[in-house]
Amino acid sequence: MVIMAKLVTLILLLEAMVASSFPGRLSMDYYVMSCAFVEPVVRNIVNQALEDDPNLAAGLIRMHFHDCFIQGCDGSILIDSTKDNTAEKDSPGNLSLRGYEVIDKIKEELEAQCPGVVSCADIIALAARDAVFFAEGPYYDIPKGRRDGSRSKIEDTINLPFPTFNASELIRVFGQRGFTPREIVALSGAHTLGVARCASFKNRISGGQAIDPTLVDSEFAESLSRTCSAGDNAEQAFDATKNVFDNLYFDALTRNNGLLTSDQTLYTHPQTKNFVEAYAFNQAMFFFDFQQAMVRMGLLDVKQGSNGQVRVNCRKVN
Ligand code: HEM
Ligand SMILES: *[C@@H]1O[C@H](CO)[C@@H](O)[C@H](O)[C@H]1NC(C)=O
Numbered sequence: 628m629v630i631m632a633k634l635v636t637l638i639l640l641l642e643a644m645v646a647s648s649f650p651g652r653l654s655m656d657y658y659v660m661s662c663a664f665v666e667p668v669v670r671n672i673v674n675q676a677l678e679d680d681p682n683l684a685a686g687l688i689r690m691h692f693h694d695c696f697i698q699g700c701d702g703s704i705l706i707d708s709t710k711d712n713t714a715e716k717d718s719p720g721n722l723s724l725r726g727y728e729v730i731d732k733i734k735e736e737l738e739a740q741c742p743g744v745v746s747c748a749d750i751i752a753l754a755a756r757d758a759v760f761f762a763e764g765p766y767y768d769i770p771k772g773r774r775d776g777s778r779s780k781i782e783d784t785i786n787l788p789f790p791t792f793n794a795s796e797l798i799r800v801f802g803q804r805g806f807t808p809r810e811i812v813a814l815s816g817a818h819t820l821g822v823a824r825c826a827s828f829k830n831r832i833s834g835g836q837a838i839d840p841t842l843v844d845s846e847f848a849e850s851l852s853r854t855c856s857a858g859d860n861a862e863q864a865f866d867a868t869k870n871v872f873d874n875l876y877f878d879a880l881t882r883n884n885g886l887l888t889s890d891q892t893l894y895t896h897p898q899t900k901n902f903v904e905a906y907a908f909n910q911a912m913f914f915f916d917f918q919q920a921m922v923r924m925g926l927l928d929v930k931q932g933s934n935g936q937v938r939v940n941c942r943k944v945n
């Protein structure tokens with residue numbers, strides 16, 4: 628009798644899990660039996676790290692994007708290069724990626740609590756989500772159960788979008804991964820956090836003159852030149868509040884003060900311009916669209932089962 632009752636409970640539980648599952652068996656309660664405290668563990672360590680250095684929020688969110696766009700959300704961005712392999716993280720496209728130590732710390736704690744259970748890919752997704760919330764952005768639930776990959780090659784990062792891309796090119800490359808123009812604008816809103824270096828926007832100016840047709844504000848062009856006079860690594864914030872997740876990034880675009888070509892171009896294309904305006908006007912709409920787009924981004928080419936592993940050390944394949 629007792630065994631029967633337990634079986635019934637188990638079946639009900641399994642049904643509940645399947646009901647809340649996403650394509651590829653990701654689910655909201657994936658770790659409920661195997662590592663119940665995964666979310667509070669991630670949140671606490673992210674919060675501590677961001678209290679010490681709020682700039683890391685931007686790093687963690689960007690890390691999730693770069694992870695998902697190359698080889699799917701499989702933790703490949705975390706793998707260190709070896710003598711036989713130059714990894715994704717060592718490509719020039721890794722500029723300003725940061726927060727790797729935060730992921731290491733979370734992994735260490737989770738390995739102590741539930742060894743071999745929580746994937747590095749899930750940790751990045753959760754850390755990015757918690758970073759958005761820490762910076763006063765929206766909170767959203769994410770499905771879990773991603774497995775880690777074992778391929779991380781510098782040459783794959785050619786598939787990241789370039790900051791010199793115009794809207795048509797962004798629509799093409801994001802479209803290949805199933806994203807709509809509206810989702811491109813919402814996801815680009817992550818640039819409400821953080822900075823870019825001169826190397827990423829110097830294509831827009833030459834000899835102090837604007838050469839990018841989307842760079843129409845001469846004072847803003849001067850400010851880019853001033854930053855660049857301190858060299859390729861000099862940083863400039865995307866908007867007035869680099870550690871607050873808000874809609875001022877979109878406000879900047881409507882004033883032609885977008886930092887990268889790939890930012891300002893969104894305000895020039897008929898398929899993206901209206902969303903820039905809508906988000907600049909209505910922060911709640913931006914937050915709503917952003918969380919939906921982030922959940923979708925977090926499902927890109929997710930690995931499952933024997934197709935992947937749970938790395939013990941996020942920096943190395945098992
Ligand atoms: C639309 C295509 C995108 C392009 C071309 C692009 C390009 C860039 C570039 C060039 C930088 C500055 C790197 C540097 O100079 O150090 C940057 C920073 C950043 N990107 Fe993007 N990005 C795009 C979309 C996204 C998405 C979808 C996210 C996340 C959902 C994201 C999150 C970030 C964040 C948070 C930063 C600031 C990093 C920091 O301060 O450490 N970006 N991006
Ligand atoms: C990024 O790549 C460069 C080489 O292009 C490397 O020197 C640097 O250490 C890498 N940064 C990180 C954080 O891994």
Ligand SMILES: *[C@@H]1O[C@H](CO)[C@@H](O)[C@H](O)[C@H]1NC(C)=O
Nearest residue numbers: 792793794795796797895896
């Ligand atoms: C966008 O860039 C592509 C590739 O460089 C170019 O062919 C196209 O004309 C550009 N579109 C606009 C509107 O500038």
